[in-house]
Amino acid sequence: xxxxxxxxxxxxxxxxxxxxxxxxxxxxxxxxxxxxxxxxxxxxxxxxxxxxxxxxxxxxxxxxxxxxxxxxxxxxxxxxxxxxxxxxxxxxxxxxxxxxxxxxxxxxxxxxxxxxxxxxxxxxxxxxxxxxxxxxxxxxxxxxxxxxxxxxxxxxxxxxxxxxxxxxxxxxxxxxxxxxxxxxxxxxxxxxxxxxxxxxxxxxxxxxxxxxxxxxxxxxxxxxxxxxxxxxxxxxxxxxxxxxxxxxxxxxxxxxxxx
Ligand code: CO8
Numbered sequence: 001x002x003x004x005x006x007x008x009x010x011x012x013x014x015x016x017x018x019x020x021x022x023x024x025x026x027x028x029x030x031x032x033x034x035x036x037x038x039x040x041x042x043x044x045x046x047x048x049x050x051x052x053x054x055x056x057x058x059x060x061x062x063x064x065x066x067x068x069x070x071x072x073x074x075x076x077x078x079x080x081x082x083x084x085x086x087x088x089x090x091x092x093x094x095x096x097x098x099x100x101x102x103x104x105x106x107x108x109x110x111x112x113x114x115x116x117x118x119x120x121x122x123x124x125x126x127x128x129x130x131x132x133x134x135x136x137x138x139x140x141x142x143x144x145x146x147x148x149x150x151x152x153x154x155x156x157x158x159x160x161x162x163x164x165x166x167x168x169x170x171x172x173x174x175x176x177x178x179x180x181x182x183x184x185x186x187x188x189x190x191x192x193x194x195x196x197x198x199x200x201x202x203x204x205x206x207x208x209x210x211x212x213x214x215x216x217x218x219x220x221x222x223x224x225x226x227x228x229x230x231x232x233x234x235x236x237x238x239x240x241x242x243x244x245x246x247x248x249x250x251x252x253x254x255x256x257x258x259x
Contacts, residue, residue: 006034009041012192015052015199017045020059027065028058030089030110039091046095049258052199052206054095055191056118057102058111060184063127066109069136086110089142092117093214096207098198102191103127104184108166113142116151119210121177122191123169124184129177130166150217151177202240202256208232 008020019041021028028034038056045051058064067086075085089110092099101118108130115121115129123129131144139145140161149157152175160167172178182190198206208231216224235241239259247254 004037007037013196016195017051018055027062029068031068031071042095053098053195055100055195060104062105063103063107064111065106100191102188116147120179123178123181124187127169128166131161132164134164203258204238
């Protein structure tokens, strides 16, 4: 990852790619060059057969304090609409491998939305989430009004988005937006540990599980169940299914190959 300026990329465990947002002077405010690097790193990990899961994190002070207000403030409609401003900011959602967002510190505006695009959010005890866009004369633009409302419910999302108030890791945990909360200094290690656990399973089954969960969000329950069953059936064509079930019957650890 030596070619990146605003992120740091590493391999902290077998099968895991860790992407650390690294624009400390602006609290990891998201601007186009950072998003371009993030997307590059994510698609690179998605293609890499050695990688089974991805962790995105920031610093202890900030996961990301939102879109870069200084970059945005003078833009006109002709520029933002005409040039599809932030159109590629949700490219993360096209990544097929599981992504864990490990959130310490501020995850505000686009930072909160970036976390909401991940498959799993782990938070540090002192994480601060929020969609403060209303205070800037705009609204969330990358899923805040959509994903947040679906994940924590319309009433809660409306209260947060309309007041712009921050919310805590504890609230996010109670509402089911965050999967687990850890001590700030243990957060990234725990996220990496979970990612490593996921990475040891069949990459085909992992990909299928993520796909079925996400597909279901856009479908009725009946369509979603049908989709799930088809994907479930398809996995019986894999060597990994044979290996996984044979290993259980033979009381040994399965060794998956992605075939
Ligand atoms: N944009 C640009 N610069 C920022 C941002 C930001 N969002 N957040 C912080 N910074 C900069 C500050 O300007 C400051 O720079 P400088 O030292 O040059 O003055 C530096 O980071 C440190 O910040 P503070 O001095 O303010 O640090 P504090 O600890 O006092 O406060 C806060 C931290 C509370 C996080 C504060 O910085 C803050 O309120 N930031 C703005 C939060 C915000 O409103 N975010 C929403 C932005 S709008 C948005 O995200 C729209 C989403 C669009 C889609 C995105 C798709 C992914």
